[in-house]
Structures are given as structure tokens and as C-alpha cells.
Amino acid sequence: GEDVEQSLFLSVREGDSSVINCTYTDSSSTYLYWYKQEPGAGLQLLTYIFSNMDMKQDQRLTVLLNKKDKHLSLRIADTQTGDSAIYFCAEIPTGFQKLVFGTGTRLL
């Protein structure tokens, strides 16, 4: 299967850390991605992680990958007003060309 699941909403206070979670069912994906969509705009690639890694840090962003549980998370440190957006996790399953998206999490 190619289902990617996310919770729909997450609310945090400015300055706190945000953790957005994602679960997927196809463990053969080579890369897993996080996209950000600001209001009225298209999707912007935030970061990605290769499947043989379990963590990747990029400034305020930390991506954690638990392949055993098929769980991906995005942590945003020191959350700011400008981080308000919808965050999508996505994968390209091995052997496929198409990107499979989660439903998106709206960060408030």
C-alpha cells in the first residue's frame, strides 16, 4: 500500500517546539520528504531524508525516521508566526515515479 497518514491540525505557542508526525505503509521508499505550503501558495520542499538515515538536522528543522515503525517526524524548534502553514510528508516508493502525499498537517 501507499497510504501516508498525518494528523490534520497542530497548535503550538510561539517559541515552543512543534513536532509533526507522519506514518507510511510502504517501507521501500528511498527518500522521504517534508513540504511546506503557505496560505494561497504552492508547495515548497523543506527538507528530505534518505531511507538509510535515522536523523537529519537543518537549522531549526530536525527530521527523525523510524523505519521499523514506518514513522517520520518533523521537529521545528522555536516555532515562529512565519511557520504557520500546512506541512505535507511525502514519499516516492521504490519503483514508482509518483510522489505520494500525506493529507497535510496545519500548524497554527
Place this chain on the structure above:
Amino acid sequence: NAGVTQTPKFQVLKTGQSMTLQCAQDMNHEYMSWYRQDPGMGLRLIHYSVGAGITDQGEVPNGYNVSRSTTEDFPLRLLSAAPSQTSVYFCASSPLGQTQYFGPGTRLLVL
């Protein structure tokens, strides 16, 4: 590079009308795709193409046609618009097997 461009940005149609959503990219990407975004449903793949002359269906292809006569362009055609096609449409492109770059979207309202 302009990246991925889409026109129009907004469109209102009446039921039964036809129209073409344009998508172009100047990055020489082989892969291009169309998604629709509806509240609470994420992005759903409509059609995709892995190169000029090659197209295939995604999750929700009904009511939409595509063609890929050049590497740069991947238009999406609605032959007879229905209210269920009211949505935001995104075009994306990428090198094969790599992450995708998205256009700004087209908001379509079908009355």
C-alpha cells in the same frame, strides 16, 4: 530559470464548459505531474508523464485529459467541467526519481 509556471491563476467555469490548464517548466525535467488539492484530502495525483509522448493515469484521472508533446509543457484539459472539479490544481516537475518542484497553483471554481 522561471521554474514551474501555471496559467491561469484563477478560473470560473460553468458546468459543461471545457478549458485547458497550462503548465510549463524550463528545467528540462523528464517527469511532470498534475495534482488536485481538496480540503482534508491532501494532494491527489491526476495524471503524470515520464517524458515527451508518455503519459499515465494517477489516482483520480476521470474527467481529465493530458498530453506531453514537448518536454517543457504538460497541459491538463477538462472536457466538460463539473462542480466536483472545483479545486486547486498544482503542476509539478522533477528529474526522474527525484523530488518535485511545484507551480503556484490554479484555483478553479465550477458553478
